[in-house]
Amino acid sequence: MTTMRKHFYGLAAEALEQQPRVAMVFAEIGVSEMPRHPRLFNVGIREQLMISVAAGLALEGYRPVVHSYAPFIVERPYEQIKLDLGHQDVGAILVSTGASYDSAYSGRTHQAPEDVAVLAALPGWTIHVPGHPQEVERVFARALRTDDRVYIRLSDESNHAPVRGDGFVVLREGSGSAPLVVAVGPTLGETLAATGDLDATVAYLATVRPFPKAELRAALRGTDVVLVEPYLAGTSSAEVSRALQDRPHRLLALGVPNAEFRHYGEGAEHRAAHGLDAAGIRASIAAFA
Amino acid sequence: MAIAMQLGYDDLPGLLTLQTGDEKHDWSALSTLDVLWVLYDRVLSPDDRFLLSKGHGPTAYYAVLAAKGFIPVEDLAGFGTFDSRLGYHPDRVLVPGVEISSGSLGHGLPIAVGRALALDARGSAGHIYCLVGDAELEEGSNWEAVQYAGRVGLGRLTVVVIDNHSSTQHWPGGISRRFEVEGWSAERIDGRDHDAIERALITRHDDWPHVVVADIQP
Numbered sequence: 001m002t003t004m005r006k007h008f009y010g011l012a013a014e015a016l017e018q019q020p021r022v023a024m025v026f027a028e029i030g031v032s033e034m035p036r037h038p039r040l041f042n043v044g045i046r047e048q049l050m051i052s053v054a055a056g057l058a059l060e061g062y063r064p065v066v067h068s069y070a071p072f073i074v075e076r077p078y079e080q081i082k083l084d085l086g087h088q089d090v091g092a093i094l095v096s097t098g099a100s101y102d103s104a105y106s107g108r109t110h111q112a113p114e115d116v117a118v119l120a121a122l123p124g125w126t127i128h129v130p131g132h133p134q135e136v137e138r139v140f141a142r143a144l145r146t147d148d149r150v151y152i153r154l155s156d157e158s159n160h161a162p163v164r165g166d167g168f169v170v171l172r173e174g175s176g177s178a179p180l181v182v183a184v185g186p187t188l189g190e191t192l193a194a195t196g197d198l199d200a201t202v203a204y205l206a207t208v209r210p211f212p213k214a215e216l217r218a219a220l221r222g223t224d225v226v227l228v229e230p231y232l233a234g235t236s237s238a239e240v241s242r243a244l245q246d247r248p249h250r251l252l253a254l255g256v257p258n259a260e261f262r263h264y265g266e267g268a269e270h271r272a273a274h275g276l277d278a279a280g281i282r283a284s285i286a287a288f289a
Numbered sequence: 290m291a292i293a294m295q296l297g298y299d300d301l302p303g304l305l306t307l308q309t310g311d312e313k314h315d316w317s318a319l320s321t322l323d324v325l326w327v328l329y330d331r332v333l334s335p336d337d338r339f340l341l342s343k344g345h346g347p348t349a350y351y352a353v354l355a356a357k358g359f360i361p362v363e364d365l366a367g368f369g370t371f372d373s374r375l376g377y378h379p380d381r382v383l384v385p386g387v388e389i390s391s392g393s394l395g396h397g398l399p400i401a402v403g404r405a406l407a408l409d410a411r412g413s414a415g416h417i418y419c420l421v422g423d424a425e426l427e428e429g430s431n432w433e434a435v436q437y438a439g440r441v442g443l444g445r446l447t448v449v450v451i452d453n454h455s456s457t458q459h460w461p462g463g464i465s466r467r468f469e470v471e472g473w474s475a476e477r478i479d480g481r482d483h484d485a486i487e488r489a490l491i492t493r494h495d496d497w498p499h500v501v502v503a504d505i506q507p
Contacts, residue, residue, distance in 0.1 A: 023406075025403075038410065039410055044436075044437060046436070048429075048430040048433055049402065049434055049437055052399030052400045052403055052430070052434070053400075053403035055400050055403055056402060056404035056405070056406065057403045057406065057407045058403075059388075059400070060403075060404055060407030061407070062410070079396075080396065080430070083393055083396055084396055084399070084400055087380075088381060088389060088390055089381070089382050
């Protein structure tokens with residue numbers, strides 16, 4: 001099984017060949033994976049320039065695709081994202097890799113659990129957190145057809161199979177008072193394992209902004225919501241709260257804690273340490289019930 | 290257009306007064322006035338783009354845009370007010386003829402590089418002009434753009450640095466040298482001399498970008 005990242009490079013090369021409006025801006029990362037192309041610009045290790053060049057291309061009518069590690073595409077050039085894309089009123093597709101702790105062994109500098117939260121603080125972003133390489137294909141193709149500001153967050157973590165449906169997909173129905181467990185992107189595999197023998201409704205969500213408020217309302221029959229997000233815990237809590245502002249509800253928001261986590265090792269070790277493996281998710285839900 | 294005839298350079302002080310309500314104009318705005326006028330009066334062709342990166346003190350810019358018919362002269366009086374399109378930093382979404390929104394320093398030149406690459410990619414005849422300030426060059430993001438544009442030989446990019454000597458730490462050895470090291474051609478001119486400005490701005494090289502340092506003595 002190919003990784004999301006490998007799959008993306010193939011899709012990107014194909015888009016460059018087939019769509020004359022597409023241009024790509026890289027900052028070294030990923031360049032060796034791509035065939036040379038006159039509209040693939042490698043600006044060197046200059047991430048502020050990477051975003052601004054994408055903005056310039058968009059102002060001239062191109063559809064820029066920008067790619068780097070999550071901390072270097074979202075956090076380092078944050079003002080360029082806010083002003084050169086948002087304030088200039090142009091779009092781009094930002095495709096990150098590395099996610100929250102894929103490069104756990106690289107330490108804090110290569111971990112970006114806060115990327116979705118900070119990007120979601122800016123207006124007009126569509127944020128995709130695919131859970132499988134085949135889902136990347138779907139959201140990337142859709143993003144290429146628009147001029148929107150789109151973030152696609154790739155990860156080495158992947159569910160066993162893609163989810164076919166789009167949007168907020170209810171995969172399993174519990175009883176009327178059962179908690180609604182919403183698994184975001186690559187957390188689905190562990191969430192399904194954690195809830196296999198629990199009375200729970202389990203839904204899958206791979207597009208977290210705009211947040212599907214109406215679908216959440218429709219799916220929730222009891223009062224309890226459990227959010228399982230693969231990035232900063234609570235990133236979508238305010239969205240859930242707004243969706244249910246007129247309904248009594250309880251919310252358990254699982255994710256990566258807001259802490260300087262000074263550990264290396266493997267992604268799976270970080271997942272377990274943050275309580276995002278099946279055992280951790282299960283224990284949290286049991287304590288919440 | 291709201292005006293039938295185009296206004297001239299001598300009308301600019303009046304257009305500035307409309308905005309400030311005052312005969313004494315903002316010094317930073319005036320430092321750009323001559324370069325802006327020559328650009329719009331003598332240099333820019335329809336395929337060209339002008340990006341004002343140094344969005345501070347934009348009254349000179351608005352005055353030139355009004356003189357050239359991009360915005361109605363009547364709009365100038367509302368400068369900076371709630372319902373005005375004309376703020377203390379220009380917004381491209383609000384103001385016709387404004388190619389980029391600016392205000393935060395160090396964004397225009399990097400965007401200009403992207404636009405130049407885009408014109409290259411589609412084989413346009415257009416040229417990109419970008420105006421920055423000498424103090425604005427303190428922002429590191431500019432140097433990412435200067436390095437890259439020089440190394441890839443972006444011949445369709447010209448940067449005008451308005452050097453009104455406002456950088457607190459100064460540029461020992463001069464601004465031009467820093468661009469030249471990165472592969473740009475550079476020249477320093479009197480930022481009030483219209484013929485010198487015109488000559489410098491129409492200087493183009495196929496294979497490397499050009500910087501014009503316009504000296505403005507306070």
